[in-house]
Amino acid sequence: xxxxxxxxxxxxxxxxxxxxxxxxxxxxxxxxxxxxxxxxxxxxxxxxxxxxxxxxxxxxxxxxxxxxxxxxxxxxxxxxxxxxxxxxxxxxxxxxxxxxxxxxxxxxxxxxxxxxxxxxxxxxxxxxxxxxxxxxxxxxxxxxxxxxxxxxxxxxxxxxxxxxxxxxxxxxxxxxxxxxxxxxxxxxxxxxxxxxxxxxxxxxxxxxxxxxxxxxxxxxxxxxxxx
Numbered sequence: 001x002x003x004x005x006x007x008x009x010x011x012x013x014x015x016x017x018x019x020x021x022x023x024x025x026x027x028x029x030x031x032x033x034x035x036x037x038x039x040x041x042x043x044x045x046x047x048x049x050x051x052x053x054x055x056x057x058x059x060x061x062x063x064x065x066x067x068x069x070x071x072x073x074x075x076x077x078x079x080x081x082x083x084x085x086x087x088x089x090x091x092x093x094x095x096x097x098x099x100x101x102x103x104x105x106x107x108x109x110x111x112x113x114x115x116x117x118x119x120x121x122x123x124x125x126x127x128x129x130x131x132x133x134x135x136x137x138x139x140x141x142x143x144x145x146x147x148x149x150x151x152x153x154x155x156x157x158x159x160x161x162x163x164x165x166x167x168x169x170x171x172x173x174x175x176x177x178x179x180x181x182x183x184x185x186x187x188x189x190x191x192x193x194x195x196x197x198x199x200x201x202x203x204x205x206x207x208x209x210x211x212x213x214x215x216x217x218x219x220x221x222x223x224x225x226x227x
Contacts (some may be wrong), residue, residue: 008208014201018043021194028188029103041099042191047198048092053155055083055085055206056124060152063145075141076217079212084210086124088202093117104169113170118124123158124152 022043059081066074097107108114127147134140155156163170187195 007204009104009200011204011208015205018047018194018198018201022198025190025194038099038102041095043194043198045092045095045099047195047202048088048095049159050199051202051206052085052088054090054203055081055151055210056155058210059085060149060209063148063152066145073214073218073221075144076221077214078145079128080210080213080217081147082127083213084206085201086121087209088206089117089121089124093121096148100169109169110172111163112166112168113159113163116163120151120155120158121223123154127151152204193214 022040027037027039045145059078062071062074062078062081065071066078071077093114096117100111100114101107104111127144130147131140133145134143
């Protein structure tokens with residue numbers, strides 16, 4: 001039993017470590033950037049986005065398998081991992097709004113990255129609506145897989161490319177220099193010591209949640225097929 005659930009224990013340990021160390025570790029004070037104690041949100045907000053990208057990447061992979069018909073439940077897997085990924089994306093937006101409220105004076109300032117994140121989530125919400133509107137299983141799997149692949153590729157312009165080409169309060173965008181935001185150069189060894197375990201822990205938690213929902217969906221499908 002322990003051999004099968006070691007990664008679940010690892011997720012628990014990493015997340016406990018993140019929550020405890022994230023609030024107790026001494027955080028840096030970048031010169032000219034008054035982040036103060038709000039920098040602790042870095043251990044939650046940014047790992048949420050990393051985990052979202054990983055989970056949606058897994059969903060993207062299963063959509064490819066669904067089109068190639070190399071996995072009997074690939075459509076279920078793609079759907080569930082997309083749901084979990086969007087859940088983490090919403091958590092990323094929420095934690096980002098809290099951070100923005102303290103640093104920028106408003107939880108939502110119309111920043112290009114905030115708008116891009118909202119657009120990306122809406123694209124995936126449309127995927128859920130589209131998939132739920134199709135009753136034919138084979139057709140649903142193909143159409144949903146194609147749209148899911150499209151949705152994954154849309155993450156890159158909405159989250160990573162367009163915000164860097166326009167004026168943004170986030171680090172990495174034009175005009176972001178001197179703004180109260182954190183960039184990669186500000187990551188001290190102390191931040192890395194908590195940040196990387198946080199990414200692993202949140203990703204493993206997302207995988208754990210996904211596997212539970214996949215089991216439920218497969219059991220429901222088997223029950224319906226036997227009726």
